Amino acid sequence: MPRPSDAVRTVLGTAIKVRDHGLGGAIRSSIDDLAMWADVERPDLASLAADDGSVTILFSDIEDSTTINHDLGDRAWVRLLAKHDRVFDKALTAHAGHVIKTQGDGFMVAFAEPAHAVAAAGDIQRRLAKARSGSLLAGVKVRIGIHKGSAIQRDGDLFGRNVAYAARVAAQASGGEILISEAVLRSLPDEVEVIETREAELKGVPGIQRLHLVTW
Structure with a gap:
């Protein structure tokens, strides 16, 4: 390469x-x-490329967000999102993640190294799981998918087939899960534990893909 x-x-x-x-x-x-x-067009994205030119992309969203929004009402939902975003901010700052874009309750984040992405994802899941009873975040579950590959960077955005692949991986996860691709798994240290391997068909991707659920 x-x-x-x-x-x-x-x-x-x-x-x-x-x-x-x-x-x-x-x-x-x-x-x-x-x-x-x-x-990389923007200086703040320049550090995101690994030595082989790849980036690691993390996608996330809140499971059953529409139902939660309906149950809480718009004002409480906005407050919940603010708390959710603070959880992400702390974890991403600690693990060198760069937010590429957000949409509603979802995040798209880039990392130079897969291990940083998985560590950040684990941090996020632990912080959410520790939400105290009565907090708006209590019981809120986020699904996270991570993939590594090449991507085109332009105007502060990332796009290309591997970005789409990362989004498809996240779509296969359930709330509270961190699901990673084969490319990410091959780049991780041995101490990262895979607790389940799944075979899935991803929209727009030919063949059966192997995805891995990692512990946090």
Whole structure:
């Protein structure tokens, strides 16, 4: 796998910076290969690429959020989201996660290393599980999915097939679970414990995928 070093610019609809290392000046033309060397436009995203040019993407959302919102009402729901967001802020700050975007009760977060993503996910689940009785967060469960791969970074956003894959992994998780892809598992230290392996069909992804439930 080439490592990003020297940036070269090409055009694919709009200008996308790409990095090229040891390829003799050759520039890949497919969007999947471009993603391998997609340069980071914003300085605060520059640290997110691992040595091989990959990033680790975490997606999360609150299980049964529509029902919880209906039961609580909008004002209490907004307060719950504020508490939920503070839990994420603390965990992501501690484990070098960068929030790419949020939507409603969901987060999309990027990490340079899979181990950091899994550690942050465990931190989040533990903090939520410890919510005291009577708190708006009591009983709230978040599902989390994590995948590692190449991604195109542009205008402060990440996109591409591996970002979509990470979202599909999260969709397979239940509340209180951390589900990871094979690519993430291969990059983790041995002390991370897998408690279950599942086979799943992911929308838009050919074949059966193996996903792994990790303990927190």
